[in-house]
Amino acid sequence: xDFINIAKAAKQASLEIADLxxxxxxxxxxxxxxxxxTNKEKIFDANKKDLEEAKALVASGELSQSTFNRxxxxxxxxxxxxxxxxxxxxxxxxxxxxxxxxxxxxDLILYKVSCPIGVLGIIFEARPDVIAQISALAIKSAxxxxxxxxxxxxxxxxxxxxxxxxxxxxxxxxxxxxxxxxFTRDDVAEMLKCDKYINLIIPRGGNxxxxxxxxxxxxxxxxxADGICHIFVDKSADLEMAVxxxxxxxxxxxxxxxxxxxxxxxxxxxxxxxxxxxxxxxGIKLITHPESWSFEYGDKILSYKxxxxxxxxxxxxNTYGSGHTDSILTTDTENxxxxxxxxxxxxxxxxxxxxxxxxxxxxFGAEVGISTNKTHARGPxxxxxxxIYKYKLKGKGQIVADYVSGEKHFTHRDL
Amino acid sequence: xDFINIAKAAKQASLEIADLxxxxxxxxxxxxxxxxxTNKEKIFDANKKDLEEAKALVASGELSQSTFNRxxxxxxxxxxxxxxxxxxxxxxxxxxxxxxxxxxxxDLILYKVSCPIGVLGIIFEARPDVIAQISALAIKSAxxxxxxxxxxxxxxxxxxxxxxxxxxxxxxxxxxxxxxxxFTRDDVAEMLKCDKYINLIIPRGGNxxxxxxxxxxxxxxxxxADGICHIFVDKSADLEMAVxxxxxxxxxxxxxxxxxxxxxxxxxxxxxxxxxxxxxxxGIKLITHPESWSFEYGDKILSYKxxxxxxxxxxxxNTYGSGHTDSILTTDTENxxxxxxxxxxxxxxxxxxxxxxxxxxxxFGAEVGISTNKTHARGPxxxxxxxIYKYKLKGKGQIVADYVSGEKHFTHRDL
Numbered sequence: 151x152d153f154i155n156i157a158k159a160a161k162q163a164s165l166e167i168a169d170l171x172x173x174x175x176x177x178x179x180x181x182x183x184x185x186x187x188t189n190k191e192k193i194f195d196a197n198k199k200d201l202e203e204a205k206a207l208v209a210s211g212e213l214s215q216s217t218f219n220r221x222x223x224x225x226x227x228x229x230x231x232x233x234x235x236x237x238x239x240x241x242x243x244x245x246x247x248x249x250x251x252x253x254x255x256x257d258l259i260l261y262k263v264s265c266p267i268g269v270l271g272i273i274f275e276a277r278p279d280v281i282a283q284i285s286a287l288a289i290k291s292a293x294x295x296x297x298x299x300x301x302x303x304x305x306x307x308x309x310x311x312x313x314x315x316x317x318x319x320x321x322x323x324x325x326x327x328x329x330x331x332x333f334t335r336d337d338v339a340e341m342l343k344c345d346k347y348i349n350l351i352i353p354r355g356g357n358x359x360x361x362x363x364x365x366x367x368x369x370x371x372x373x374x375a376d377g378i379c380h381i382f383v384d385k386s387a388d389l390e391m392a393v394x395x396x397x398x399x400x401x402x403x404x405x406x407x408x409x410x411x412x413x414x415x416x417x418x419x420x421x422x423x424x425x426x427x428x429x430x431x432x433g434i435k436l437i438t439h440p441e442s443w444s445f446e447y448g449d450k451i452l453s454y455k456x457x458x459x460x461x462x463x464x465x466x467x468n469t470y471g472s473g474h475t476d477s478i479l480t481t482d483t484e485n486x487x488x489x490x491x492x493x494x495x496x497x498x499x500x501x502x503x504x505x506x507x508x509x510x511x512x513x514f515g516a517e518v519g520i521s522t523n524k525t526h527a528r529g530p531x532x533x534x535x536x537x538i539y540k541y542k543l544k545g546k547g548q549i550v551a552d553y554v555s556g557e558k559h560f561t562h563r564d565l
Numbered sequence: 566x567d568f569i570n571i572a573k574a575a576k577q578a579s580l581e582i583a584d585l586x587x588x589x590x591x592x593x594x595x596x597x598x599x600x601x602x603t604n605k606e607k608i609f610d611a612n613k614k615d616l617e618e619a620k621a622l623v624a625s626g627e628l629s630q631s632t633f634n635r636x637x638x639x640x641x642x643x644x645x646x647x648x649x650x651x652x653x654x655x656x657x658x659x660x661x662x663x664x665x666x667x668x669x670x671x672d673l674i675l676y677k678v679s680c681p682i683g684v685l686g687i688i689f690e691a692r693p694d695v696i697a698q699i700s701a702l703a704i705k706s707a708x709x710x711x712x713x714x715x716x717x718x719x720x721x722x723x724x725x726x727x728x729x730x731x732x733x734x735x736x737x738x739x740x741x742x743x744x745x746x747x748f749t750r751d752d753v754a755e756m757l758k759c760d761k762y763i764n765l766i767i768p769r770g771g772n773x774x775x776x777x778x779x780x781x782x783x784x785x786x787x788x789x790a791d792g793i794c795h796i797f798v799d800k801s802a803d804l805e806m807a808v809x810x811x812x813x814x815x816x817x818x819x820x821x822x823x824x825x826x827x828x829x830x831x832x833x834x835x836x837x838x839x840x841x842x843x844x845x846x847x848g849i850k851l852i853t854h855p856e857s858w859s860f861e862y863g864d865k866i867l868s869y870k871x872x873x874x875x876x877x878x879x880x881x882x883n884t885y886g887s888g889h890t891d892s893i894l895t896t897d898t899e900n901x902x903x904x905x906x907x908x909x910x911x912x913x914x915x916x917x918x919x920x921x922x923x924x925x926x927x928x929f930g931a932e933v934g935i936s937t938n939k940t941h942a943r944g945p946x947x948x949x950x951x952x953i954y955k956y957k958l959k960g961k962g963q964i965v966a967d968y969v970s971g972e973k974h975f976t977h978r979d980l
Binding site: 165168169252254258260267268349350364365368370372388390391394395397398399402403468486488490491492494495496497498499500501502503505506507511512513523524525526528529530538539540541542543544545546547548549550551553554560562 | 580583584667669673675683764765779780783785787803805806809810812813814817818883901903905906907909911912913914915916917920921922926927928938939940941943945953954955956957958960961962963964965966968969975977
């Protein structure tokens with residue numbers, strides 16, 4: 151099918167799913183989780199096919215080992231995938247929530263009600279477990295999706311979405327075409343142009359993918375390209391805490407976007423050489439004159455710089471950072487407040503590791519991704535980020551002319 | 566000064582104003598309102614200069630009479646401009662509000678706190694009163710702005726912003742370069758490209774201006790191009806109410822974006838000819854086969870169509886509408902609910918005029934504009950639409966490794 155027809159069908163489906171009640175959506179999610187459980191051998195078989203082909207690409211150097219690892223489904227990932235869907239069933243329904251009720255005048259009541267965004271375009275790299283997760287999030291938030299996965303996982307992706315859609319076909323009242331999949335580069339190009347039907351693009355993948363998407367579409371993009379996170383060690387910081395937190399932020403998972411890349415140390419911090427020594431002892435490579443202060447190592451490598459003041463640290467972060475997550479380590483709460491107010495990032499932390507920037511750790515239950523945008527949604531984005539709102543106004547024939555003439559007056563009373 | 570330097574200075578100012586307390590911002594707003602009041606003759610003089618030049622353009626047909634009228638400041642507009650600023654002082658400060666507080670674990674507390682967006686680019690047509698209004702909204706929401714007004718009002722705009730900035734210069738602690746102005750088409754082109762420093766573009770003007778901007782920038786745009794609003798008269802509608810509401814929605818201010826453009830009438834509505842006759846008697850020109858169902862007349866002209874069902878009405882609106890505001894007139898509350906849930910517009914109304922779609926009427930106190938976006942802000946947008954949030958996390962040296970190893974567990978308790 152042509153992309154434009156897929157997009158039109160998704161738009162139609164988005165209008166239909168918007169109206170489903172929570173019970174029906176949860177019933178659908180249960181059916182999806184059950185179907186994946188029942189058909190897991192089929193999914194493993196498809197994944198084996200992908201892995202066979204990928205193995206050759208790894209051998210010839212066309213595919214990295216880490217991509218291969220992400221592509222591979224095992225019992226743990228399968229279990230997480232299924233329990234992830236069941237967790238989403240338990241989350242509060244983010245749509246049809248009344249955000250406020252206001253009397254504009256007698257018998258003229260305004261309701262602000264949350265509703266789905268519409269059609270989401272999801273572009274992700276070789277991680278087949280994303281399909282099940284995003285499908286579940288879309289169902290719960292009543293959005294339609296068009297998924298484009300990495301070509302390396304095409305068999306796995308097709309099989310998983312086929313199983314999910316068969317399960318949904320059996321749910322009476324669940325609309326067709328909520329979950330759609332496309333496969334080619336041309337489809338991606340069409341998707342990025344399709345602002346008539348697609349309301350939000352969510353890229354899940356590396357820096358290069360996200361940058362390419364942001365530069366090639368007018369559709370709002372929710373995500374982050376870079377994760378240039380900082381830790382500022384103030385002069386009053388506790389050495390032991392600094393060693394522990396910096397090591398966690400750098401080494402617990404170095405390729406995560408919320409891992410620290412640059413360490414700023416107050417030049418009057420009395421234990422600065424002890425700190426650096428402890429980091430090196432832990433196997434962290436320290437770089438003092440990096441080629442760029444905006445480079446994401448994704449590895450056990452850390453840039454560091456001495457700064458003269460809190461202000462210099464804040465300015466460095468606002469200049470070179472990516473607005474993701476930045477932390478101050480200090481015993482001076484006034485400095486901590488200033489840092490948290492002045493650093494213009496989605497996450498501003500005090501005496502804790504940048505690695506906490508994550509939807510699950512924040513208690514959102516599920517995460518769509520982490521956004522460094524300054525509009526709509528910022529930081530780890532849960533189900534709420536897939537919603538917007540509409541205003542419902544219920545009257546009894548009121549007209550504006552009566553309020554303009556002064557015959558009637560607004561009461562503007564929150565109910 | 567080059568645009569890029571203005572933008573950089575605005576970005577720096579945005580970081581400084583973000584941290585101001587409510588009292589200081591209100592003090593600045595009071596000074597601004599007082600200064601405009603004191604200097605109003607100077608503003609009228611500048612406006613007269615613009616009007617002289619505009620008069621020649623109207624005579625030669627290069628400028629419309631309605632643009633001329635919008636350009637002209639009189640005592641009423643001056644009074645509204647000043648009282649508009651004083652009203653904004655009374656509004657709740659939209660930033661530094663704690664949106665939630667959550668314990669992630671003992672002594673690890675997450676705060677979601679509202680904050681300004683950053684730098685706003687405002688592009689507006691010949692309405693010099695917009696400068697004062699947007700400046701006041703920017704100060705209250707702690708955003709920096711770069712304003713580009715219509716060239717016809719250049720003297721008035723320069724004078725008003727000059728007076729405002731002189732007043733702000735006298736406020737101790739108020740940062741420089743919060744309110745900036747540019748004047749040329751080249752500046753607009755630079756602004757639309759400047760996604761490094763500008764976080765949101767707000768166009769205030771006609772359909773053509775907004776469309777041009779949306780098509781020529783990757784920066785999020787808050788606004789609406791079209792206002793194709795509908796009223797659906799259901800078969801059970803009350804005739805008297807229908808006549809009254811449709812006349813209000815079409816004629817109370819025909820060039821408003823929330824005026825109705827298309828009337829859909831259930832073919833079984835028994836009084837359909839009476840309704841149409843009453844509208845014609847009121848001077849509304851009725852068109853039954855319009856060239857396009859998506860045309861905004863902005864005049865006392867109304868397209869109409871008979872439909873077979875509520876579903877057909879909903880489908881028509883979702884196909885040809887602009888997602889602005891649409892109303893159903895009915896005595897059937899079930900149909901009303903279905904209409905409000907299924908019509909995918911920012912405003913979905915039941916038994917009332919589409920003209921209520923307005924920030925002041927909604928009780929927001931001030932309005933930035935009306936958005937038909939599906940992300941960030943939708944419908945009439947008040948101060949809240951100029952904010953986003955950041956996550957502050959305060960800990961005592963916690964590290965992620967302890968939660969991954971299972972040594973510690975999240976409590977996720979809302980406080």
